Amino acid sequence: MxxxxxxxxxxxxxxxxxxxxxxxxxxxxxxxxxxxxxxxxxxxxxxxxxxxxxxxxxxxxxxxxxxxxxxxxxxxxxxxxxxxxxxxxxxxxxxxxxxxxxxGIDYKKLHGLNRWMLLYMSKMMGEKLEAKPQRTAAEEEMLRTLKEGGDxxxxxxxxxxxxxxxxxxxxxx
Ligand SMILES: Cc1cc2nc3c(=O)[nH]c(=O)nc-3n(C[C@H](O)[C@H](O)[C@H](O)COP(=O)(O)O)c2cc1C
Missing domain, CATH: 3.40.50.360 (Flavodoxin domain)
Incomplete structure (x- = not known):
């Protein structure tokens, strides 16, 4: 290569x-x-x-x-x-x-349609995770990342x- x-x-x-x-x-x-x-x-x-x-x-x-x-x-x-x-x-x-x-997710570096789409996807996925009666540590971390971003x-x-x-x-x- x-x-x-x-x-x-x-x-x-x-x-x-x-x-x-x-x-x-x-x-x-x-x-x-x-x-x-x-x-x-x-x-x-x-x-x-x-x-x-x-x-x-x-x-x-x-x-x-x-x-x-x-x-x-x-x-x-x-x-x-x-x-x-x-x-x-x-x-x-x-x-x-x-x-x-x-x-990761860095909302600050995204604009326009891409930012909007990711926020929408994160909201959908976040709601699914939040609806779970119990979450693993990895799921908690993902939930935090979807809300605040993460690297x-x-x-x-x-x-x-x-x-x-x-x-x-x-x-x-
Ligand atoms: C419109 C949009 C759709 C995305 N869809 C997915 C996805 O299906 N699966 C995923 O793991 N990440 C998804 N992401 C998250 C990005 O892949 C992730 O933030 C990645 O680290 C971006 O790489 P970059 O910083 O090089 O642009 C999406 C992001 C955007 C903006």
């Missing part, structure tokens, strides 16, 4: 992309930037923020580049079933590595992707 290409609205995915760039030595470009510096057809690792169960920008990225691996960065805690569904929703082939990274970007969340990249590189040698 030649580069990491990302799409980010509130900065979580961009921060993950920069951390992954540092640990792997691959350059990281936003999708808009990449179009002018990275030739069409290059092999990339794509990172996009999750929007209503889909990975933003992935279809545009796949039109220009050979996407070999994908990371979806969303607000919710990792859920393998939701990630599998994202693969289907976004037409990510089975031989392309797909990973989920928990980003879950951690370097250790990239361990699985870094391991996958290393193994892939070793196979190519």
């Amino acid at each position: 030649k580069a990491i290409v990302y799409t980010s609205k509130a900065g979580h995915t961009e921060r993950y992309a920069r951390m992954l760039s540092k640990s792997t030595g691959l350059p990281a470009y936003s999708l808009a930037e990449a179009r002018s510096v990275l030739p069409k057809g290059e092999e990339i690792f794509y990172m996009g923020w999750v929007m209503a169960g889909t990975i933003s920008g992935i279809r545009q990225a796949a039109k220009w580049y050979q996407v070999r691996g994908v990371a979806a960065c969303g607000a919710y805690a990792p859920d393998p079933e939701a990630t599998r569904q994202m693969r289907v929703n976004c037409g990510v082939a089975e031989d392309v590595g797909l990973f989920y990274l928990q980003g 879950f970007v951690l370097a250790k969340n990239l361990n699985e992707i870094e391991g996958w990249m290393k193994a892939r590189q070793a196979n190519e040698l």
Whole structure:
């Protein structure tokens, strides 16, 4: 793979992309930037923020580049079933590595329709959680995040992707 290409609205995915760039030595470009510096057809690792169960920008990225691996960065805690569904929703082939990274919610960095949509989704999900007679610690944390925002970007969340990249590189040698 030649580069990491990302799409980010509130900065979580961009921060993950920069951390992954540092640990792997691959350059990281936003999708808009990449179009002018990275030739069409290059092999990339794509990172996009999750929007209503889909990975933003992935279809545009796949039109220009050979996407070999994908990371979806969303607000919710990792859920393998939701990630599998994202693969289907976004037409990510089975031989392309797909990973989920928990980003967070930063209402201050969102505007217009995106902010409105996320507030609406958070309200719906929050009401569902509040209606539960008992909540786990993780559910309490999610409820707080939905109301106030929260940041879950951690370097250790990239361990699985870094391991996958290393193994892939070793196979190519
Ligand atoms: C319109 C909208 C829809 C979203 N839908 C989802 C979703 O379906 N699942 C999820 O986990 N997060 C969802 N989120 C939350 C973002 O994916 C999350 O805040 C992520 O960290 C944003 O990454 P960014 O900071 O790089 O933009 C949504 C956010 C917005 C604004």
